[in-house]
Amino acid sequence: MNDWERIPMGYTAKQQPATADLLNTGEWRFPNVPATLSSCVVDSFCDYVSAWNHNGFWLFDHPQILLKTAAHFGVDTTDMRLFYAEAYPRQYSAAGEDLGAVRPDPGLPTAVQEPTHKTLLGFEPVTFYAGTLPECAYLSCNGLYKDFPNLNQHLLFPDLDTPRVHLQNGDFSHCEPGPVRLIALYEVPWPDQSAESD
Incomplete structure (x- = not known):
């Protein structure tokens, strides 16, 4: 299902810990630092x-607005x-019920500038219960990385079909x-701010 329609969602930034040891407190014992759109484990900027x-x-x-x-x-x-996110076009309940199309909040303008260069990190299911910010991954x-031995080094699914x-x-x-959205998460380069200021 490589030809699925991608819904551009936008950009966020995170201070990724250098090692998983910095995250491994309480219930979490990550083998690697997870890449995720959620801020539960790794905070947003x-x-x-x-x-x-x-x-x-x-x-x-676009990144300039974030900066x-x-x-x-x-x-x-x-x-x-710097991360960039795309969504599978349908969203679901945690039990698998189709809850309709993924759409932006109509009260906020949305015009995502897609990156010229992006590196796919993987796919993850993320909840949007309030319909606003990304919530739980x-x-x-929820610690489900322990239940899926074939995750990649980012603790993400390497393909869309498996989580779907x-x-x-x-x-x-x-x-x-839910609603639960399937997210394709990418890392993208920061814009050249020195060039933009010239």
């Missing part, structure tokens, strides 16, 4: 909502990683409630 620069997917249309927002809150993104937040089939079959019904 800041609590940016109050600036109202985000789009209808509650991410950012502007980070500067507004006094956040240095120098050592952070089943693989990391599990989700549609209701195999995540014991997890956080």
Whole structure:
């Protein structure tokens, strides 16, 4: 199912820990640092909502807006990683019920500038119970990375079909409630800010 329709959602940035040891407290014992759209395990670059620069997917249309927002809150993104997310076009309940199309919040303008270069990290199911920010990622937040031995080094599914089939079959019904979206997560290079300022 490589030809699935991708819904561009936008960008976020995270301060990824250097090693999983920095995350392994309490219930979590990650073998690697997870890459995830959720902020439950790895925080977003800041609590940016109050600036109202985000789009209808509650991410950012392009990296420049994200950088502007980070500067507004006094956040240095120098050592952070920039991520780009796309969604499978349908969303589901945790039990596998089709809940309709993935759409942005109609009250917020959305015009995602797709990256010229992107590196696919993998796929993950993420909950959007409130219909706003990404919430729980089943693989990391719910600890399901332990149940899937074929995840890649980012603790993500290497293909879309595996999580899609599990989700549609209701195999995540014991997890956080949906709507659940299947996310393709990419790492992208930061824009050349020096070139833009010339």
